[in-house]
Amino acid sequence: MYACSVRVRHQDVVVVDLPLIVDFYTEREVHGAVMAALTDDCRHLVLSLDHTRDFDSSGLSLLLGLWRHTQDHNITLSLTDLPAFIDKMLRITAADTVLATHPTAQDAIYALNSGTAQYQPMVREA
Template sequence: MAPAVHLTCHHTDGPLALAAVTGDIDFDTAPSLRDRALNLLAQGHHHLILDVADVSFCDSSGLNALIGIMRCAQEQGGTLSLAAVPDRLLHLLQMTGLDTVLPTHPTATEALTAHQAQQHNPATA
């Protein structure tokens, strides 16, 4: 049995939430991740940064969950970005072309900095 996926919110600032994702994102766990992230969106945190440093595995179900979260955020005028993406997941994002629509950042701190810069200069989007 695959380890459960956990989403733990570490920081909120108005419409922004930074959450850490740990475990495997697969067929069994992707719906839970999606539900938890959509709950953050429903709470008014339309800009999500997911720190995925401790994601040990992600399959196509996991990618679909990330796409669904991104689309829901966009529908609410928000964004989804990933921080501290492990090499295996980054390679998967690159192979599928998702890296062109789903921003990634080396660290959560850099993701927060990029988000703040984007909010102060939206014309660079």
């Protein structure tokens, strides 16, 4: 899988599968594809990294940039199906303190529906 694909679009939730490679060379393409998947009524974006096998600092930068965009537009962002090496990268860089993670997309959607997901943007200090 070399491109992003929308797995589910239901009401205000969009689930996007990220591609096999998310790195310096693919970051712009992936960013564009994720942004294109967002619709005006999207309130919850779920990114699945289940297929991702190559992920570098540009991939991390992409996720943090998408997080900032979603925060600015009152959209929740959840990451799911994290390979162990990406989960470790998020923990080492402390990105896991701002990026919500769930074992699966279904778990993320359940958290949204049960009200345990973060709905309000985090307040960023100037």
